[in-house]
Amino acid sequence: MNFRTFLKNNIVLLDGAMGTELQNAGLPLGMLPEEWNISRPEVVEGIHRAYFEAGANVVYANTFGANCLKFGDRTEEIVAAGLKCALRARGEKSGKFVALDVGPTGKLLKPLGDLDFEDAVKIFGRTISAGVAAGADLIAVETMNDLYELKAAVLAAKECGGGLPVIATGVFGSDCKMMTGAEPEAAVALLEGLGVDALGVNCSLGPKEMGLVAGRMLRCASIPVVVKPNAGLPEERDGRTVYNVGAREFAQEMQKILSLGARVIGGCCGTTPAYIAELSRMATGLEPQKITDKNLTVISSYTHAVYFGGAPVLIGERINPTGKKRLKQALKEGDYAYILGEAVSQTEKGAHVLDVNVGLPEIDEPAVLERTVCEIQTVTDLPLQIDTSNVAAMERAMRRYNGKPLVNSVNGKREVMEEVFPLVKKYGGAVIALTLDEDGIPGTAEGRIAIAKNILREAEKYGISKKDIIFDTLAMAVSADKGAADAAIGALHYIRHSMGVNTSLGVSNISFGLPCRDLINGTFFSMALANGLSAAIINPNSAEMIKTYKSFCALSGFDDGCLDYIDFAKTVQSGIIAAQSQSAQKTEGEKTLKYCVEKGLKREAEEAAAVLLKSLSPMEVINGQIIPALDEVGREFENKTLYLPQLLMSAEAASGAFEVIKGAFSGDGNSKKVKIVIATVKGDIHDIGKNIVKTLLENYGFKVYDLGRDVPARAIVDKAKEVGAEIVGLSALMTTTVASMRDTIALLKEEYPSARTLVGGAVLNREYAQMIGAAKYAKDAMESVRYCEEVERELYGEDK
Template sequence: MDIFKELLKRIIIFDGAMGTQLQERGLKTGECPEYMNISHPDVIFDIHKSYINAGADVIETNTFGANRVKLAKYGLENETAKIIGESVRIAKKAAQEKSVALSIGPTGKLLKPYGDMAFEEAYEVFKEVVIAGEQAGADIVLIETMSDMLEAKAAILAAKENTKMKVICTMTFQEDGRTLMGSDPVTVVVSLQGLGLDAIGVNCSTGPDKMVNIVEKMSTVSRIPIIAQPNAGMPAIKDGKTVYDLMPDAFASYFPELIKKGASIVGGCCGTTPEYIRLVKSVVQDFKPNMIVNKFTAVSSNTKTIFIGGDNPLRVIGERINPTGKKSLSTALKEGDMSLAVDEAVRQQKSNADILDVNVGVPGIDEENIMVKAVSEIQNAVDIPLQIDSTNIKAIEKAVRILRGRPIINSVSAKEKSLRKVLPIVKKYGTCVIGLTVGDNGLPKNRKERLENARKIIETAKEYGIPKEDILIDCVVLTLSSEQEAAQETLEAIKLVKSELGVNTVIGLSNVSFGLPERKLINSAFLAMAASYGLDSVIINPCDDTMMNTLRASMALMNKDKGCINYLNIYGGNTPVKNSSSKKYIKNEEHDKLLYNHILEGKKAGIKNIVEDILAEGAEPLKIVDNIIIPALKDVGGKYEKGVYFLPQLLSSAEVVQEAFKIIKERLPKGTVSKGRIILATVEGDVHDIGKDIVKVLLENYGYDVIDLGKDVKGEVILEEVKRSNVSLVGLSALMTTTLFNMEKIIKLLKQNANVKVMAGGAVLTEEYALKIGADYYGKSAQDAVRIADSFFSER
């Protein structure tokens, strides 16, 4: 059955939970769930068949953790293909004419720069899984419960590049409406759907009531079907078993609203059983899919989406990360030093750039690898989208491949060779692209030629399946001093491109004034004129006060700054405010401020020299920690709690502190830096340790000595370490609902046999539940763990 054809007529039903069903049928704590495909195929078959009998259209294989990274925990990494093959065979036998989806969960590792797994390593892990799944006969790839868009991207590309199966991806969101890595629902869809997905959505996360809002947000930007697979509410322990607070009828009652908000594929996740799916089927069987293909132009970073055109203000694309005419930047890039590029990125973001152009084109440079390095480090420092600027197609592809979010490619021209080289990359990675109105005959002579070149770009892009909403047409600004009439031709072309082709526009503006005195006068006047002709985005220096002042005034005059709110925020004091970063970035400020700002902005480059300079000036090592590092980390934590920063920024700042501590510790007697010792462990039966690893990084960089016992740790092992190390605070983590009972047992064991306090956390845990099972503290986030530790050790 082709479910995507069926979607034209009705709602498609996926099955429910696998883990809780396995537990009910004898899966023991610490056993590998996926190995039951081999050891107990009859059990797996019965579970699948029960969902088919309940009305499911799609059966998910028992392969959520069947990748070599997770299977290595059980010594089964070499059995990956066999386990997957058996799982698909069982599912197909149970499904008969219904579809089989190959379930693929995360590796459990953080990707670089926040963890130690490289993008291509994750890609290879997922490649093994999808190839084995297709060979066994799976119909669909279901990439599910993803927290990091980059890991999801690795899995999607592995499926698209190595199989012909349909691909669906679902992310999981926290209570704040964002993924663990800080991505919101709109940004997830904008970033991932263009990679060739057949459906996108949300699973796990919450019960169906709170999932409605997530689906509604996704539906505002989705161009493909949306899938929703909620949990059966919140977990709790009853009679020694994990149960959920939503009964099947209450669970099913929310699905009409989920469908009205945009879901056309539905199913269940943690805690749902065949009875849940049967009732969902009965509730939604008369509904028709409500799929709207949204038309918009947008780009994104990991945590932010920027919309271009329409009623949105004119968007600023910062041009400063470009080595042309910048000797120091050229030299740094040649040496592989990204610090100046990162500084420039931070400066431009502070000056209110919406998007950053990244160009590393220095003659003789290894542009492919330097571009990848630059993109990675810049994205680690700022949270706005990027524009990849290069004539090297390999450098462009490598950069957009490892980028978190949706970039712009700068650029493709109307030349046949350029179109055939660049557009396949745009299509494959679902990016936006600048269409430069330069044709095979060279620079355009007039507005008509610009219009025809734009038309050629749009029509050729359509052949590749690229909608015109993903194209920004550049009507080419020529030099006023040599071709005075060309400026007006560009302006008229902008108007024509928008009215006749219905596409958004962009220009690189500074060339218009080349060779003339007082260039800012020409540039700012031309910007105001271009805005009035309908320009949607502009590539300029955002640190130029004159240009930004002109832009803000233009937006107010054109009613694109509603209520003049932005204008008033900037100029409400009646005195024009200069961009805060228009001067050289804190170059002349004292070293302690420099260190503070590096921590705040997550900038590792140069941190060793800064700390050594502070020490050389006579500062006491511990005072550096107390007076600079800890206050800076608290500032970072405050921004995280307010939703200004997200997990990537927390981890970036922690890495900076880690580098600073390396130097400081060399000047101290051993052990004097530690503020206290803490044991961390993921409880028995749970092989996920992302959350625990993040807590470890933050605690260590706040000055705590962490004893990390790893994942799937028995209570007896933890107790033994508590006694051996004389530790008084233990942190326990659980990501799976099926291991919450083990957390309760471990807490009870520790309390009965040692004088120890326990803080508990994990995606499936609530504060009420944590305290109920005996934990002394509940850590909702890694930052909470630091606060708990600070409070605990200060009281002692």
């Protein structure tokens, strides 16, 4: 019998701890436990044997840390030896299985750490390939603190695991969250999407505390749930470490968890064969609980899940360049600050999901979409809707996305289904399906319903069930076809209520070509909501839409006590009052742009800039107001009468004003000619100082290419050559990374000697900078600005 069949019909008993058992057997401190697979195999085998004899159905081979970061080229040998120990202990017994144990890499993934996602996939892939070759029956990914690393490991198991079953568990704290913020529902959405065989939780908590996390997983999981707690917490008794939950008590708590519906149980740190024997006694004769499909349409971010089918889901539409000049410009220039600003403002306005579309003919869409998705995930924890018709871009973005994405879109065209469905199956997404096909968009509801049925049939062939499909029945311009609203709404009503599938609409298309579009949009939105719309792609800044949404939720029982509506109503009123008091303030007209920048008042600076632009040219505003204010603040900073946070507040106010100027006029807003490449050098991840310098330089009108942190010399030199940078700014905070700074300068001198190197950072001083060959050491951000201005004068003169 293989593991999948066994899992289907039985309660599965896993083993207990390996690490603490090896320590009890005398594993020396600091030695990697996997070493004993080779040097003391009889001990490892003995522990496995004891667990099998205690009643475990599955033992985890001693390969938890067997990855190439720790073992390099010995990885395969260590993994094979580990599996050999476990396989010997099992012998030929049936109903007994050996899992390749895959633990965390021991590094944190970017952007929080320094390990690249794809490198993590490769590291896991190497261990997994070795485990498959060595005869594992299944792959057990466990003890992951970070949902993103969990995704990398499971992806590797799919790609290198030879089709073996995969069970995956993460570590949750007593707050029911993973270290990097994921809630149980988010982990379930991601892991089910990726198609694991069982999922759950292990380590860190005792069985009692783990019940909470397990319960939340069991409520939303449609596959078997794994629960593998510690034997409580370690305590000192008579000079020995003991865990504070005994075997008997452990089994009693686990019985409760089984009654909640868990199907796979075992023990983590501190548990021994005695614990597993108690579990086995307790579980013997118990009927496994049936696993039911919860039939949930769900997507997730790295923190939480969003469900479709309850209160309607609002999808923010603003990150889409169609018809948006400023966004097009931002995408072409790689100006992510602007895009991230849109993401944050939609989040604050109450969107539940953000659509991300970067489709422009002149950009490398796969690279830009991947980067944009990663960047947006650093500023918002909302799930994203990956919106593209470029399949390569879709795949890269889905792969990198931290969570279970929503994909926009597939449709009834055979070719499109053949491209998109395999991606949805592999990376685990939900997908928006447009009710159109090779013959176009049917004019009637019936035509669209027929396409929807066909799409469901095709999806089924790929193993994608209807819960992962959301139909968009296509709002077309009612100005061109008076039946447009009818067709869309008729189809969506039938699909939602008769077919039981969720629906979505790009609402605002309906009013195309009409004046006062918001009015039509609002009414159409409420018609659609009343007919069963599960999600709407809208502009969260539109008061009309939010008003309709809040009212609908209150009227439809999605808003207990109408509390959310009442909160919202307050903002509507205070909005009127705010507008009055604002206009009162403006009549005073006292706050000049220069004053606002000096005081770091960002919103006021933006308003003042907008007013000034009515009478002055952009350059007059910049040179007459913004730069003098920055100079004044800079002087105060240099004289130590004002501190860094205030300097930055002024810089932000100035950036806000620049953004207004950029929005009103074309051009890149750079008043200087000197171009600067800036980076924190290889090995160093401190970037706050570098970011400060960058902000100020941009304020002063320089074009700055920021390569980020931990940047290899080669990348810096290549970028400097590519853009023809006159100055290369390097930052390092640690003595150990000044060496990479020296290497970078050396490489620059060899390949691009015309570049001036500007260095800074806590460990540097003038002498040190000279020693490593830098052209200039700046003690702070203002000195960096002054130096760049000097170079500007030297190379291009005063006149601009």
